[in-house]
Amino acid sequence: MATRLPKKDVVLVGFGWTAAILAQELTEAGMQVLALERGAYRDTVPDFAVDHIQDEYRYAIRDDLVEEPERETLTFRNSLQETALPMRHIGSFRPAVGAGGAGVHWNGQTWRFLPDDFRIRSHTLERYGAKFIPRDMTIQDWPVTYQELEPYFDKFEYLCGISGKAGNLDGKIVEGGNPFEGARRREYPLPPLKRSYATVLFDKAAKEVGLKPFPCPAANTSAPYKNIYGVQMGQCTFCGYCEWFGCGNYSKSSPQSTIFPVLFRKQNFEFRPYCNVTRVDLDGSRKHATGVTYIDAQGQEFEQPAELVILCAFATHNPHLLLLSGIGKPYDPKTGEGVVGRNYAYQITSSVDVFTDEILNPFMGAGSLGQAVDEFNGDNFDHGPHGFVGGGYIALWTTGGRPIHQSYLPKDAPKWGSGWKKAMAENYLKACSIATHGSVMSYRDAYLDLDPTYRDVYGNPLLRMTFDFHQNELKMSKFLTDRATQIAKAMKPRSFHPKPRTGHYSIEPYQTTHNTGGAIMGSDPRTSVVNRYLQTWDVANVFVMGACAFPQNHGYNPTGTVGALTYWAADAIKNQYLKNPGPLVHA
Amino acid sequence: MPFKSERRAFLKAATLAPAAVALPVRFANNPATPATHGYFSGDETRFMDAAVSRLIPADELGPGAKEAGVTFFIDRQLAGPYGRAETWYMQGPWQKGTEQQGYQLKLTPAELYRAAIADIDAYCRKNLGKPFAELDGAAQGKVLKGLESDDVKLERVKAKQFFDMLWENTRQGFFADPMYGGNRGFAGWKLIGFPGPRYNYVAEIDQYGKRYTQPPVGILGRDPARRIV
Numbered sequence: 001m002a003t004r005l006p007k008k009d010v011v012l013v014g015f016g017w018t019a020a021i022l023a024q025e026l027t028e029a030g031m032q033v034l035a036l037e038r039g040a041y042r043d044t045v046p047d048f049a050v051d052h053i054q055d056e057y058r059y060a061i062r063d064d065l066v067e068e069p070e071r072e073t074l075t076f077r078n079s080l081q082e083t084a085l086p087m088r089h090i091g092s093f094r095p096a097v098g099a100g101g102a103g104v105h106w107n108g109q110t111w112r113f114l115p116d117d118f119r120i121r122s123h124t125l126e127r128y129g130a131k132f133i134p135r136d137m138t139i140q141d142w143p144v145t146y147q148e149l150e151p152y153f154d155k156f157e158y159l160c161g162i163s164g165k166a167g168n169l170d171g172k173i174v175e176g177g178n179p180f181e182g183a184r185r186r187e188y189p190l191p192p193l194k195r196s197y198a199t200v201l202f203d204k205a206a207k208e209v210g211l212k213p214f215p216c217p218a219a220n221t222s223a224p225y226k227n228i229y230g231v232q233m234g235q236c237t238f239c240g241y242c243e244w245f246g247c248g249n250y251s252k253s254s255p256q257s258t259i260f261p262v263l264f265r266k267q268n269f270e271f272r273p274y275c276n277v278t279r280v281d282l283d284g285s286r287k288h289a290t291g292v293t294y295i296d297a298q299g300q301e302f303e304q305p306a307e308l309v310i311l312c313a314f315a316t317h318n319p320h321l322l323l324l325s326g327i328g329k330p331y332d333p334k335t336g337e338g339v340v341g342r343n344y345a346y347q348i349t350s351s352v353d354v355f356t357d358e359i360l361n362p363f364m365g366a367g368s369l370g371q372a373v374d375e376f377n378g379d380n381f382d383h384g385p386h387g388f389v390g391g392g393y394i395a396l397w398t399t400g401g402r403p404i405h406q407s408y409l410p411k412d413a414p415k416w417g418s419g420w421k422k423a424m425a426e427n428y429l430k431a432c433s434i435a436t437h438g439s440v441m442s443y444r445d446a447y448l449d450l451d452p453t454y455r456d457v458y459g460n461p462l463l464r465m466t467f468d469f470h471q472n473e474l475k476m477s478k479f480l481t482d483r484a485t486q487i488a489k490a491m492k493p494r495s496f497h498p499k500p501r502t503g504h505y506s507i508e509p510y511q512t513t514h515n516t517g518g519a520i521m522g523s524d525p526r527t528s529v530v531n532r533y534l535q536t537w538d539v540a541n542v543f544v545m546g547a548c549a550f551p552q553n554h555g556y557n558p559t560g561t562v563g564a565l566t567y568w569a570a571d572a573i574k575n576q577y578l579k580n581p582g583p584l585v586h587a
Numbered sequence: 588m589p590f591k592s593e594r595r596a597f598l599k600a601a602t603l604a605p606a607a608v609a610l611p612v613r614f615a616n617n618p619a620t621p622a623t624h625g626y627f628s629g630d631e632t633r634f635m636d637a638a639v640s641r642l643i644p645a646d647e648l649g650p651g652a653k654e655a656g657v658t659f660f661i662d663r664q665l666a667g668p669y670g671r672a673e674t675w676y677m678q679g680p681w682q683k684g685t686e687q688q689g690y691q692l693k694l695t696p697a698e699l700y701r702a703a704i705a706d707i708d709a710y711c712r713k714n715l716g717k718p719f720a721e722l723d724g725a726a727q728g729k730v731l732k733g734l735e736s737d738d739v740k741l742e743r744v745k746a747k748q749f750f751d752m753l754w755e756n757t758r759q760g761f762f763a764d765p766m767y768g769g770n771r772g773f774a775g776w777k778l779i780g781f782p783g784p785r786y787n788y789v790a791e792i793d794q795y796g797k798r799y800t801q802p803p804v805g806i807l808g809r810d811p812a813r814r815i816v
Contacts, residue, residue, distance in 0.1 A: 050786055052806060054784030054786075054806065055764055055784070056763065057763035057764060057767055061759055061763070062668075063674070068674035069674065069675055069676040070673070070674050070676055076687075076688060076689075077688070078685065078687055085682055085684045086676045086678070087689065088676045088689065088690050088691065089689075089690060194789075194792050194793050195792075195793065196792060197795040197796060200795065235789070237786060237787040238789060239784070239786050239787065239788070241784065358796050359796050359797065359798050361788075361791070361792075361797075361798075363781055363782065363785075363788075363799075364788035364791060364792040364799075401781060403775060403776065403781050404758060404759055407779065415735070415754075416641075416643070416731075416754060417642065417643075418644050421643060421644070421648055421651075421778065422648060424779050425648055425779060425780075428779035429779070429780045453680065454676075454678065506686065506687040506689070507687060507689045508689040508690070
């Protein structure tokens with residue numbers, strides 16, 4: 001029997017980036033806000049302190065900051081004809097557990113999706129015609145434009161203290177920045193990071209082949225910074241331990257380093273760790289949520305009433321919770337009807353390893369220290385001759401030189417033995433890798449639903465993922481890999497090794513944690529779960545944050561767009577919903 | 588429905604400390620285990636020393652995996668949460684699955700090592716007359732190649748699956764922080780020129796092409812050998 005607790009104004013499910021932003025914004029508006037997090041409380045000190053955090057084995061190999069499949073995982077299959085099997089250990093993507101969520105262990109690569117990305121279907125139809133979109137591709141326009149989101153992108157960047165160089169200030173192209181980006185109102189909060197030698201070599205080579213390289217926008221501070229809430233950050237020291245690690249230096253933007261110091265002082269904010277929300281509770285009408293049910297660390301079940309429920313868990317967990325709670329019609333790939341689980345997408349990556357004769361010191365790096373080119377992203381080029389939708393950026397990142405994961409060997413090097421040892425000694429300091437980071441469109445047969453067989457520790461059905469790369473994406477990724485190879489050649493290296501992505505999507509090894517879709521935003525309740533303010537169509541007092549709202553996945557890392565959408569939704573909740581609770585959009 | 592949070596919280600607390608701290612728990616449960624090893628038997632230890640010596644040999648470039656403590660490292664890992672697949676989803680039903688569906692064995696990593704080492708020794712005895720550890724270096728190399736290519740057929744285990752795990756764990760032991768018992772004397776880091784988890788390269792990052800000359804340092808300091816439990 002669940003224990004019923006005193007009611008709160010707002011309950012946030014999960015406590016990563018989106019929840020921390022909402023907690024800050026909604027407590028400012030005077031609300032009583034409770035965050036329920038399945039993991040522990042964590043802060044810069046002691047949890048990420050430099051006396052222990054720079055440990056590749058514990059964090060990058062043994063996944064210490066990442067969710068444990070034993071408690072919660074999903075099942076996976078490539079197609080409807082297969083039987084989905086559990087992801088038994090962490091593989092292709094790494095959702096976090098604990099306060100700060102994946103905002104703790106990310107690299108900090110912080111982009112804005114392109115203006116055209118937000119109207120990809122209309123734009124593609126206008127420029128290339130209806131035949132250009134494959135029949136089973138279910139891409140759709142976002143219900144919000146780049147221009148509408150611009151102030152919120154700006155706010156998230158000034159929350160984080162992004163280091164970068166504007167390429168388009170109010171429509172004026174600026175030398176040295178990304179000339180393809182959407183217009184921004186002002187410069188980045190901080191100048192670009194110092195460059196690694198490898199990124200300098202990439203920059204020179206990209207210019208030689210006629211491209212316009214620019215410094216990647218980084219949530220790693222190039223100088224001390226005081227953010228929009230008055231929180232002070234320190235300068236990044238290029239220690240090379242961003243991705244899979246917390247930052248002990250207050251220089252990688254995370255909920256801890258940008259929001260916690262002000263949020264946790266508030267009397268109207270409460271954080272409860274080790275609370276695993278198992279469902280959103282609905283009243284008899286099933287159109288109104290009464291709160292959530294969660295299980296605590298002692299296995300006790302609690303009913304937490306709330307006026308407003310906001311799902312802020314990882315992209316795959318929010319659709320899972322909607323399915324378990326019976327909010328929204330589950331998607332059926334056979335009929336194409338239903339919405340929850342629809343348009344699950346991912347990203348497609350590849351690389352070209354480059355071996356030089358010079359010492360590059362790869363271990364001096366930062367998670368978003370990189371140079372990129374954007375000529376082949378979005379619709380920045382004529383897709384007509386190529387016959388695919390989408391694109392991506394090509395970048396050389398120097399995120400670090402951790403020896404287990406981040407060492408590269410020429411293709412012909414022996415795989416083990418004395419020859420391997422010699423190759424490691426000769427190449428570690430002199431190698432780098434060019435990455436391609438590509439979009440994945442949405443498809444009729446790529447979706448999430450509840451698994452019929454496997455269950456989690458609470459006895460609930462696991463989420464089932466049905467996903468594969470389609471020809472459109474493999475073609476696009478080959479195109480990007482070929483362009484990256486041209487840049488690699490122009491670096492005049494001793495040798496290079498293209499590693500294209502081919503064949504089926506596989507649940508291991510690690511690729512990217514940029515999972516999207518499943519609770520997508522849209523302007524039609526028949527093809528979306530949430531409206532343009534991330535409010536569910538069916539239950540007006542339930543909102544859903546995060547990348548699960550993306551109708552398809554575009555060519556950049558998602559966090560910048562997730563941050564902007566969160567501020568956009570926070571604004572709508574504060575200035576529209578609270579004044580008149582109910583649907584913000586009438587379909 | 589088994590509720591695991593309390594147990595998990597305890598185990599989580601155990602994994603928060605370096606593996607060395609978690610070990611006595613294992614010893615307490617298994618008093619017959621030799622003092623230096625938490626999981627491997629004598630025969631298994633001999634197999635591991637021989638195998639990792641072929642994978643990363645001692646040569647003119649410096650110590651190999653055995654000298655760097657890789658057998659000891661893997662032994663500790665198999666005796667701990669990793670060996671028990673502590674955080675993995677290990678509930679049935681069990682099916683083989685496609686290659687894209689990843690690890691689907693009912694065996695934990697520790698069980699996989701035990702089964703595979705016994706199978707490989709049985710294969711070597713049957714075909715080459717001796718257990719793996721007693722073969723000469725060339726013959727050992729040939730067996731490892733056969734495992735890697737899946738040409739060697741083992742009774743219970745897919746050869747390549749075990750080879751891949753062994754090679755991955757060997758590299759981890761060679762390059763992980765020395766506090767885990769491998770990478771002794773910074774053998775792995777010295778080989779490639781990694782200075783360890785240093786903290787600040789603001790002054791050095793734009794000194795392009797210049798070798799960084801500070802000696803390696805580990806999480807527990809510059810002489811971690813004396814810090815291993």
